Amino acid sequence: MVHVGVTRHPADAWVAQQLREATPFGTAPRSLIRDNDGKYGPRFDRLAAASGSRVIRTPIRALRADATCERFLGSVRRECVGHPLILGEVHLRRVLRVYVAYFNHARPHQGIGQASPAGPPAVGQQGTDTGRVVAFLILGSLHHDYRRVA
Numbered sequence: 146m147v148h149v150g151v152t153r154h155p156a157d158a159w160v161a162q163q164l165r166e167a168t169p170f171g172t173a174p175r176s177l178i179r180d181n182d183g184k185y186g187p188r189f190d191r192l193a194a195a196s197g198s199r200v201i202r203t204p205i206r207a208l209r210a211d212a213t214c215e216r217f218l219g220s221v222r223r224e225c226v227g228h229p230l231i232l233g234e235v236h237l238r239r240v241l242r243v244y245v246a247y248f249n250h251a252r253p254h255q256g257i258g259q260a261s262p263a264g265p266p267a268v269g270q271q272g273t274d275t276g277r278v279v280a281f282l283i284l285g286s287l288h289h290d291y292r293r294v295a
Contacts, residue, residue: 149241151234157186164192173198178214181205220248228287240284247283251290 148167152159168174173196179185180203193200203210225244231237249262281290 149245151238151241153234155184157184157188160184160186161188161192164189164196168196171196175199176201178203178211180211217248224288225284229284243284247288247290251283252288 148163150159150163150166164177176199177193178201190200208215221241221244225240226237229240231240276293278291279294281292282288283290
């Protein structure tokens, strides 16, 4: 997961802007999987085509066709927004921003050998093989990121 946006009323212009923000500096994905919602309108289609991404529309009422997105949304519901009391849209944005960073950089994923989607830490950010393990609290101790310190 690269980018998460929040709005009360998603529309074509907003969704197209989210695509721009999720793909800075011409880093468009090979494929974009989307459902048949009306919020994916002509602006989104033009922007996706101009970026060179292949747009794949899922069949109507086929939740399993978009399993990756549904899996992430389920993780957000179970592991993120279902626990803290969300106090408004600004708070929701902050909670999602922290959770997406945790999801991409610290949370182990079974499908990729317990690694994180962002890959291993850069040289210099990795801990040593010896030393004590320290827990870094995520979202007020809802989650933890364990690292070795020298």
